Amino acid sequence: MDNNNIEQSLKEYGARIDERLMGLFPVKNDYLSDAIWYHMESGGKRMRPALCLMICEALGGNPDDAIPFATAVEILHNMFLMHDDIEDGDTMRRDKPTVWVKFGTANAINAGDYLLGRAYRVLLDSNLPLEKKIRLLDIFTFAYERTVEGQALDINWRGSEDFTIDHYLETVELKTAYYLTCGMAGGAVVAGRSDAVIEKIWELGKSMGPAFQIRDDLIDLTQGKGRGGVIGSDIKEGKPSFLYAYTMSQAGAGDRERLIEIMLKPRESTSTRVVDEVINLYNKYDAINYAQKFAEGLVEKSFKIIEEIPVEDKTTFRELAQFMAQRTA
Amino acid sequence: MDNNNIEQSLKEYGARIDERLMGLFPVKNDYLSDAIWYHMESGGKRMRPALCLMICEALGGNPDDAIPFATAVEILHNMFLMHDDIEDGDTMRRDKPTVWVKFGTANAINAGDYLLGRAYRVLLDSNLPLEKKIRLLDIFTFAYERTVEGQALDINWRGSEDFTIDHYLETVELKTAYYLTCGMAGGAVVAGRSDAVIEKIWELGKSMGPAFQIRDDLIDLTQGKGRGGVIGSDIKEGKPSFLYAYTMSQAGAGDRERLIEIMLKPRESTSTRVVDEVINLYNKYDAINYAQKFAEGLVEKSFKIIEEIPVEDKTTFRELAQFMAQRTA
Numbered sequence: 001m002d003n004n005n006i007e008q009s010l011k012e013y014g015a016r017i018d019e020r021l022m023g024l025f026p027v028k029n030d031y032l033s034d035a036i037w038y039h040m041e042s043g044g045k046r047m048r049p050a051l052c053l054m055i056c057e058a059l060g061g062n063p064d065d066a067i068p069f070a071t072a073v074e075i076l077h078n079m080f081l082m083h084d085d086i087e088d089g090d091t092m093r094r095d096k097p098t099v100w101v102k103f104g105t106a107n108a109i110n111a112g113d114y115l116l117g118r119a120y121r122v123l124l125d126s127n128l129p130l131e132k133k134i135r136l137l138d139i140f141t142f143a144y145e146r147t148v149e150g151q152a153l154d155i156n157w158r159g160s161e162d163f164t165i166d167h168y169l170e171t172v173e174l175k176t177a178y179y180l181t182c183g184m185a186g187g188a189v190v191a192g193r194s195d196a197v198i199e200k201i202w203e204l205g206k207s208m209g210p211a212f213q214i215r216d217d218l219i220d221l222t223q224g225k226g227r228g229g230v231i232g233s234d235i236k237e238g239k240p241s242f243l244y245a246y247t248m249s250q251a252g253a254g255d256r257e258r259l260i261e262i263m264l265k266p267r268e269s270t271s272t273r274v275v276d277e278v279i280n281l282y283n284k285y286d287a288i289n290y291a292q293k294f295a296e297g298l299v300e301k302s303f304k305i306i307e308e309i310p311v312e313d314k315t316t317f318r319e320l321a322q323f324m325a326q327r328t329a
Numbered sequence: 330m331d332n333n334n335i336e337q338s339l340k341e342y343g344a345r346i347d348e349r350l351m352g353l354f355p356v357k358n359d360y361l362s363d364a365i366w367y368h369m370e371s372g373g374k375r376m377r378p379a380l381c382l383m384i385c386e387a388l389g390g391n392p393d394d395a396i397p398f399a400t401a402v403e404i405l406h407n408m409f410l411m412h413d414d415i416e417d418g419d420t421m422r423r424d425k426p427t428v429w430v431k432f433g434t435a436n437a438i439n440a441g442d443y444l445l446g447r448a449y450r451v452l453l454d455s456n457l458p459l460e461k462k463i464r465l466l467d468i469f470t471f472a473y474e475r476t477v478e479g480q481a482l483d484i485n486w487r488g489s490e491d492f493t494i495d496h497y498l499e500t501v502e503l504k505t506a507y508y509l510t511c512g513m514a515g516g517a518v519v520a521g522r523s524d525a526v527i528e529k530i531w532e533l534g535k536s537m538g539p540a541f542q543i544r545d546d547l548i549d550l551t552q553g554k555g556r557g558g559v560i561g562s563d564i565k566e567g568k569p570s571f572l573y574a575y576t577m578s579q580a581g582a583g584d585r586e587r588l589i590e591i592m593l594k595p596r597e598s599t600s601t602r603v604v605d606e607v608i609n610l611y612n613k614y615d616a617i618n619y620a621q622k623f624a625e626g627l628v629e630k631s632f633k634i635i636e637e638i639p640v641e642d643k644t645t646f647r648e649l650a651q652f653m654a655q656r657t658a
Contacts, residue, residue: 031485032478083442087435106416106484109438110477113412116445117474124467130459137466138453145446148439149361155435156360 006323013053013063014046020071024118035103035111040078049074051320052183058316061191068126069136069186072119076140076179079115080147082108087155088237089267092230116144128190135189139198143182150175157240159264161248161256168245169210177209178202184317193311200309204302204317208324211298214291217241221279221288232275238263242294243287250285299325335652342382342392343375349400353447364432364440369407378403380649381512387645390520397455398465398515401448405469405508408444409476411437416484417566418596421559445473457519464518468527472511479504486569488593490577490585497574498539506538507531513646522640529638533631533646537653540627543620546570550608550617561604567592571623572616579614628654 025036049070056066084090085098086108092098100108123137153171157163185201220234221243234241244263248256259281262274282288302325306317354365378399385395413419414427415437421427429437452466482500486492514530549563549570563570573592577585588610591603611617631654635646 030481032481083438087438105434107481109412109416110481110484112442113445114474114477114481116442117470117477120449120466120470121474124463124470130463134453134459134462137449141446141449141453145443145450148443148446152359152361152436152439152443155439 003323003326006319009054010045010047010050010323013050016053016063017046017049017067017071017074020067020122021074024071024075024122031103031107032111032114035082035099035107036078036115038102039082039099039111046074048077048180048183050183051181052187054187054316054320055184056187056190058313059188059191059193059197059311061187063187065126065128066187066190068122068128069140069190070183071122072140073179073183073186075115075119075122076144076182079112079119080151080179082112082115084151087151088239090233090237132189136186139182139185139189143178143185146174146178147176154240158238159260160240161260163240163245163248165242165245165249168240168242171240172210172213173206175209176213177205180209180212181205196310200305204305204309204321207298207302207305208321211295211302211325214242214295214298217243218288218291218295221282232272232279235262235275235278236267236270238265238267242291243282246287246290247282247285250287251281255281255284332652332655335648338383339374339376339379339652342379345382345392346375346378346396346400346403349396349451350403353400353404353451360432360436361440361443364411364428364436365407365444367431368411368428368440375403377406377509377512379512380510381516383516383645383649384513385516385519387642388517388520388522388526388640390516392516394455394457395516395519397451397457398469398519399512400451401469402508402512402515404444404448404451405473405511408441408448409480409508411441411444413480416480417568419562419566461518465515468511468514468518472507472514475503475507476505483569487567488589489569490589492569492574492577494571494574494578497569497571500569501539501542502535504538505542506534509538509541510534525639529634533634533638533650536627536631536634537650540624540631540654543571543624543627546572547617547620547624550611561601561608564591564604564607565596565599567594567596571620572611575616575619576611576614579616580610584610584613 021040025033025040027033027037052070052073053063053066057063081093082099085093086100086105090098091101098108099111103111119140120137123133123140126133126136128136150171150173153167154175157167157171181201181204184204185198188197188201217234220241221232224230224233230236233239240263244259247259251259259278262270262278265274299321302321303318306314306321309317350369354362354369356362356366381399381402382392382395386392410422411428414422415429415434419427420430427437428440432440448469449466452462452469455462455465457465479500479502482496483504486496486500510530510533513533514527517526517530546563550561550572553559553562559565562568569592573588576588580588588607591599591607594603628650631650632647635643635650638646
């Protein structure tokens with residue numbers, strides 16, 4: 001399948017959860033449903049649920065049986081975005097004001113909490129055998145907890161002078177690996193696959209997740225991240241990116257001090273000129289080049305791990321990994 | 330059993346979850362465990378887990394089997410306190426600065442999210458038969474979702490001139506009834522009781538919860554609520570209390586306008602003099618007296634509901650209800 005077809009499939013599979021989402025969040029024009037639909041309708045690629053359904057089918061399962069899990073994963077994704085935007089102080093997402101900006105912090109926290117409850121509800125109400133249902137709840141909770149741990153690391157590394165590439169990788173592994181691939185893991189469970197398959201899927205996440213994130217860090221310097229086309233959001237917000245970690249490991253004392261100083265500045269006082277200064281520092285130590293190479297290495301590793309997944313036909317895994325690797329390139 | 334004995338029992342049963350809590354939240358001196366233990370150690374009566382274990386035993390179950398559920402309920406309680414304090418802007422709890430004040434909003438949101446994950450984890454890891462485990466997860470999720478819905482109503486009624494006693498009761502039912510009694514419901518499930526018992530326990534919560542909350546509203550005017558002995562926190566924060574709802578239903582246009590004006594004032598500009606003004610308004614319309622009577626009516630109703638719970642021995646239910654009714658009087 002070529003990439004256009006994969007993209008089309010992802011869209012079609014992703015759209016299959018929309019009916020379930022509508023059932024879980026009836027439009028009542030109250031402070032929960034308004035905030036939730038404001039956020040959910042603002043786009044989002046439904047990639048995670050599509051991965052769940054496609055992997056389930058590829059492994060011989062009936063994707064209809066995986067719809068509750070796929071739905072829960074999409075809800076989880078949106079819950080994290082909603083809470084993370086508050087925690088990070090992000091004011092724009094997908095070129096719209098974030099939920100906490102539009103509805104206030106209280107409603108944004110609460111709407112996120114509600115999303116999580118609905119995710120568990122859709123899992124509990126599925127028609128699967130008890131054994132599978134519990135396994136799916138277990139996987140979901142596992143991925144949820146690791147992601148929260150990663151977020152805790154992420155928000156507390158800001159402005160630290162001890163931040164290294166190892167810290168970056170530990171944080172990003174926790175924060176992105178599990179919930180990027182937990183849809184696949186759930187799809188495999190629905191298809192009746194063993195824990196050995198699930199373990200390999202988590203391992204895949206540990207390469208794909210950081211590869212994804214490093215490229216996201218790079219995109220922030222070139223195109224911006226859907227926040228009104230602003231370049232260098234991570235620098236303004238003092239987010240500890242791969243580029244920051246690498247430059248800190250290479251730079252002399254003076255440059256290190258200056259970098260930390262800038263990362264600790266409040267966002268509003270980090271001007272475009274200062275962002276350019278940081279980008280120049282990154283270039284001085286060849287960080288952008290190094291980051292690109294590092295991400296490519298992780299993608300290669302992902303393909304090796306796919307070969308080790310104990311299933312017969314790895315085509316869909318390969319195609320999806322290929323697509324994801326190129327999409328973020 | 331007299332009230333001293335009940336109080337002693339509640340303490341002893343409550344303490345039985347401490348080991349499980351220590352296992353779930355190892356002290357790692359990071360931003361999750363620090364914030365969580367800062368909050369959990371600050372007291373709290375462990376009443377909800379005690380209710381779970383005592384009802385389980387009273388209904389013929391083994392309370393050891395109910396420890397995971399009791400633990401999950403205590404975690405849920407603390408998670409709500411942590412998020413609600415942010416949403417309400419409360420700066421003090423149990424005479425200490427709240428978690429968001431001490432660790433920042435980002436860490437407080439995240440620590441609350443983590444608590445919820447741990448609650449599901451302890452439920453999933455219990456040794457109960459699958460059938461019971463799923464029922465407990467279902468009850469837990471049900472209570473969680475209703476509570477979040479109640480919180481959504483609560484934070485959005487502030488300063489509304491349309492706020493009535495019916496709105497108050499709807500909000501408080503959702504926000505307090507289910508999670509006050511979900512420990513009992515879980516205890517009953519562990520003891521092998523039917524859905525008919527659970528339904529009556531929810532009904533009990535719908536009387537006990539509002540009774541509890543109305544008395545909490547009253548305590549705020551007499552003793553303060555563990556927020557450094559401050560009287561009238563609800564008035565300062567513009568929280569829509571029972572007294573506010575009743576006074577709004579009775580007062581003339583001038584008094585109503587003045588009340589709304591005060592409720593919408595930022596907390597820091599609501600002086601002691603203004604709090605006294607509101608208390609005088611409450612007295613003018615006999616709201617405090619009416620609230621006391623209303624709460625007594627709900628307690629009476631609770632005892633009637635207890636008689637309808639389809640179990641043989643209702644002694645423990647009666648004793649617990651008696652204790653809870655007096656404690657908050």
